[in-house]
Amino acid sequence: MKYLPTIGIECHVQLKTRTKLFSEVDNDARGKEPNSCVSPVDYALPGMLPRLNEEAVRLAILAGRAMNCEINAESRFDRKHYFYPDSPKGYQITQFYHPIIGAGYVELPSGGRVRIEHAHLEGDAGKLTHFDGYSLVDLNRVDTPLIEIVSMPDIHSAKDAHDYCKELWRLMIYAGVSYGDLYNGNMRFDVNTSLAPEGAEELGTRTEVKNLNSFKSVERAVEYEIARQTKVLESGEKVVQQTLGWSDATGKTTPQRSKEVAADYRYMPEPDLPPLRLSADFIAEESAKLPMMPGDFRKKFGGVIAEDVLEVLLDYPELMQKLGEINEEYVKSISNLFASVLLAEEKSAEYLNDLPSSEDLTELAEMNEKKELSSTAAKEVFLRLFDPQMKGRGTKRIAKELGLIQENDLGALEAIVDTVLAKPETQKAQADYKAGEEKVIGFLVGQVMKESKGKANPGAVQEILRKKLA
């Protein structure tokens, strides 16, 4: 029997607010001592009350709009109770009943759509590190703002699961709501997979693989689950609904805890936070801050930049924004420089933060177009535009200083050609060419290039030579 996989994904995105979701301490704990970014509110001292961070609300609106979602004029907070040392309050403040972000959709590069059921604001938990016989608690991450994005079960392949996660990541970094650093857990994915016989009305029993933190592991985990569940079903057994963990090392999922003993979270309206009411004007004002999104760039550059190059470049919003500033006729050549030269550089990450001006890039493309720079020379000048010693001088000056400008002046070129043709060592080649030996033209062009110290445009030289020797 053939089975159709159905996949739904929940994604936690850490928002890059300055302070935490419910207190005024630093939200950026990178490189800081454990438990150094913790306020009395996060620590859950008696009598402490949460204060909602307005910046988190603004970022949630942007995130929602990035996914074409409705923003709800009224949303509410709820408490989700559980005991664990990573949760000082004994509950997580989340939005269980009335989330801020309503229904929407994400468009995949393939053109398919994954509907978003909703997304809600909530506080992250702290971190436990287990040792032999004891565990350490770090509360720095407590109440870092998160949005949890819940997709509809619209995904049917591991590849699409991968693409959806990657596209979500792009949306979040384009919208500027998250650092998007997957390695540090800025985005985490929980993937629900089920199989049903093709054409069946009902979905099969699902499993949930929790806490995946790379697109590749999402893809591999789904592949693994599809294969595993297929085998279970084909052997006539039933898939057990359960929560699984994934190991990149073994490439396998393993059961974490059974759903039958799943905790009862005893959800309750959060009485310390009044309902969050957003005016239509506020929502419109915030939504207007959304910059060009990957989908917008696909539409804009679809016919200009090759699709594979475009998909590579779309991972870098800085590059796309830069291309957006550049005159369309040069977009193709500059996008190629970005893809094949810049991204190949070891320091490319550093370079992305300080790109050359669009004027410099445009001039480079122009010079290349006018053959003032050979393709090789253009690549070299392009890299020099990132050189702290050279950048800021302007493309032309850099090209000149490096002596890379090609001689295109036909009069001057003709003079050089004449000089070369007058030389005794070229006489034999000239005779051979005239006798029909086409390929010696290369030798002659080389001689002219040498005479011009490499500045001549080889195409033009060849043309002149052919004319003269005709």
Next chain:
Amino acid sequence: MKTANKKVTAERLVRDALAKAKHFADYNIFTFIDEEGAIRRAREIDAKIARGEDAGRLAGVPYALKDNFISPRGETTASAHILEGFTSPVTATSVERLEAEGAIMIGRTNLDAFAHGSSTENSYFGATLNAYDRERVAGGSSGGSAVAVALDIVEFATGSDTGGSIRQPASFNGVYGLKPTYGAVSRYGVVAMASSLDCIGFFTKTPEDMDLLMSIAAGRDPKDMTTLPDYYGESKVGKAKKIGVIKDFDNGSVDSEIRGALKHKCDLLKKKGYEIVELTMPALKYALAAYYIIQPAEVASNLSRYDGVRYGFRSEKAKDLSSIYDKTRDEGFMPENKRRIMIGNFVLSSGFYDAYFLKAAKARTLIVQEYEKAFSQVDYILMPVSPNPAFKLGEKVNDPVAMYLEDVMSVSLNLAGVPGLAIPAGKSKTGLPLGLQLVGPRRSDKALIEFARELQEDD
């Protein structure tokens, strides 16, 4: 109230208060007395006065702090074993505001652990005795604060009122006790009981003192998102004409002497030209049931943070994570705390939420509307605080339902968020204070306090 000046120093006022506190030590009013800190603070105030500086509207006034208000002075225990040893690094907003005006805390007062109770008998430190009869309860949960004011140890005391915890002990001890409009005074820094019901208020000897304290403590606090915008100082006090009494409560369940006191005050008002209007408020009969669902649910949630991991008491029997939780909470909570945690978790558990919590929330909406309707007919309502005067120590402690019935007339105000002022209304034949409460629409706190003067008599 008496404030310090060049002749009567703050140190003198504070030393007097401390001496009285010592004198009444066997009433078990205080969980902590800060003699040294209070005197140091008094000297600072006196120095200010000597320099001719403004020492504040409460300059040198000694006061007692209910032990569920956090501040770095002394341990904040909420009279609960599980908070033993906890000293807060932060200060409650209300405490900050009072002390900025020169008030001096001499000690922390006893309460039912985590404010769970109506008699102060649920305290880890034992019961506080009634100011008028040492064999009777102080009322609760703010029993220590009420008795501290009633015995004239301090000029005022703070309290918190979730279902009557200020008004009932005030009426049991013959002092004024205000439960303000929900959100009038910041809850920041007060150990939470049931967040949607908790109100911060005061015990005083006169309506004037209450007005002064409210003008200082009330107002928006960015640290408490449920506080209302400043309104107290700006509220206009119109001339009241109609006073309501609730017909539904005039039945056998209320002590005859309390009914007598209510009638007496109504007669007084009639004599003064007010119209007494009988109200029927049928929705109020759901108040106690709704309250004993919503309140334990929020209690269970708010008490989740006391887990022995970060501060306060941790059981010595704790060996691993689950025993840290189980043993600490088992040994650290009082039986009444545990009862409410269990009820609360039950009504919130999946499958029961709709039947209990959601239904109670709907009843609450009805009660809000019932009060709105009532206040479209009358200016204020006058009613008993509790069905009886102070009862005997131990009388109800083993009968939780009887204890919960103590709250039958007080909890509807918390559910509706309306203010209530407990006022003294004479004494019973055996000399026990009788109390009534004046109830007004939301944000009428100032008017209520003003109107209370109309009910004052020399007794």
